[in-house]
Amino acid sequence: MHPVMAIAWSEVFNKDLIGPAVRIFALIFLGFPFILALAALVAKSTRRKLSPQANMLIRKAIIYFGTIVIFIAVLHQSGYRLTALLGAAGIAGIAIGFASQTSISNIISGLFLISEKPFAVGDVIQVGNTKGTILTIDLLSVKLRTFDNHLIRLPNEMLIKSEVRNITRFPIRRLDINLGIAYKENVEKVRKVLLDIAEKNEYCLDEPEPSVRFVNFGESALEFLFAVWCVQADYLKLQTRIMQDIKERFDAEGIEIPFPHRTLYAGSVTEPLPIRVVDGRENVPVENESAKTQK
Amino acid sequence: MEMDLWRPHRIEQDQCLETRIGPLKLWLRRNSDEIHIAAKYDKTTDTAKRAYPPRPAETQKFTGLDWGRWVCGDCDKVLLRPAAPDRPAVVRPELPIKIPSGQEALFFVGVPVWVQIGAGETGQVRLCEKPSVALSNIWFGDPMSGELCYSLRTRARRSVFDAQPQPHRAVCPVTIHNSAAAQVDVERFCIHVAHLSIYPGQSRLWTNGVRITYKGEAENTQLEYSKNPPDYEKVDAVLTPPRTPVKKSFSKISLGSFAFFGGA
DSSP states (O other), rough: TTTTTGGOOOHTTHHHHHHHHHHHHIIIIHHHHHHHHHHHHHHTTTTTSSOOOHHHHHHHHHHHHHHHHHHHHHHHHHHHHHHHHHHHHHHHHHHHHHHHHHHHHHHHHHHHHHOOOOOOOTTTEEETTEEEEEEEEEEEEEEETTSOOOOOEEEEHHHHOOEETTTSSEEEEEEEEEEOTTTSSSHHHHHHHHHHHHHOOTTTTTSSOOEEEEEEOOOOSSSEEEEEEEGGGGGHHHHHHHHHHHHHHHHTTTTOOOOOOOOOOOOOOOOOOOEEOOOTTOOOOOOOOHHHHHH | GGGGSSOOOOOOOOTTEEEEEETTEEEEEETTEEEEEEEEEEOOOOGOOOEEEEEEOOOOTTTOOEEEEEEEOOOOOOEEEEEESOOEEEEEEEOEEEOTTTTTTEEEEEEEOOEEEOOOOOOOEEEEEEESSOEEEEEOOOOOTEEEEEEEEEEEEEEEEGHHHHTTTTEEEEEEESSSSSSSSEEEEEEEEGOOOOBBSSSEEEEEOEEEEEETTTSSSSEESSSSSOSSSSSSSOOOOOSSSSSSOEEEEOOOHOOOOOOO
8 A cells, every 4th residue: 555545544633633723723714814804993993083103003902912812822722731831931031021121112112102192193303313204103113204215213212212303293383594794784774674585485474473683793793593484384495485585685785694704903003914915817916015115 | 347357258269368357467378178377466556456357368478477277178268256365364454453342343354366267158167266466374373273374464444435446355344343341452353264255346346244253362252254245335146155155154263263462
């Protein structure tokens, strides 16, 4: 007889084995679809009541918990002694716990972030030097899309510890422009010109009103803070347009924006500083009258 | 008043029509099954009072226009309709008005109209709409939960017939009643213009009236949008219905969005 034929099929299809095998099959092929369907159903029913993050959390919790239950049930049906397994799992749990401190910290931080709601999917946030739009808020991390189209993963633990700036939480926003004006300029004229620029700019809101604050006597300039408001969506357009408007209008009005400079005084007792006049031809020094006289 | 503006106008194949509604100049050109539309604003003050219905024009001399194209099928007519602005308007009188307790005052506010452009006898194919004047934006309410509105500087006239009619503005009669114990300083108020219908009058366009009842700083401000045409001048049937009809004759609005601001 062929060796294969020698298998004792009666032993393979033993009554004691068929029952657990069917149950394992049912647990895997009916249990997982059931868990997925249950998670989807719960997520759908709570979609309007809960935030997207809380919704995602509930869905994942159902899937993870259900998977663990199925896994334990399958082991049980396979004849493993769960008490021994759980004892081993306890020892392994300590080892895994030490090894996965960061992950657990991230998960707990994620739960705090979801309950605190400092931001939501779609918000633009800034953490340190990183700025971008939130794509997902997961249990371990928050994923951002930067404006140059990079994906950045920020661990939840880091977000809990850091200062997070939510740029788009409120519908309107202020643009602050620091300006330096030459000391010779008339402050009142500068103020009027800036307010007129704001009034004529289509992205600038009439209220909250634009403001011009004279903040400091700087080293090289009178320093102003020009603050204008706009709706979130217009921020970049306003920034680009109003900067150009300021430059063009200041040029037209003859208002000088000085570059940093120093004025050197030689003192009243000293001779005036020597001046060398250079003509435009080949930068050849031209002697001044006093030099000619000395010759 | 130039009422011919708001009637259907025939547009032949490859013809260009030109029209003006106050500062807004419009060009409409028919090309096969398309209507091409261009708009331009004239900011000089004297043109604000001018208007003329669509008339044939040569497009060649209007270079630099920003044209848009709309597919409208076999349409040989175009219809212009005045409509209320698409966002609420914050009315800011040039001089703040003080209303003592128990008094009420009627103001006539000129609301710039949006021009809806449609194809067909009744304008059934909606093409686009253009504001008759470019308005600046203003935020009404607190910076966290207010709403974006158009800013409307007005003289808030007490008698409408003192002013020359402007073809691009519809006159909105606003009654402010102070039922609070203290005097109220009206520096600005917000009208949800989406609830306004436009009526053609003898000399100008009109909207239904608005009644604002101020009950005090801690109370809600009540707003009532009239469902009847104004009776300050004989008006015809409604020209344009409101964008959002008022469900109740009366609406109670929260203090945050409709409060009279005490100061800047």
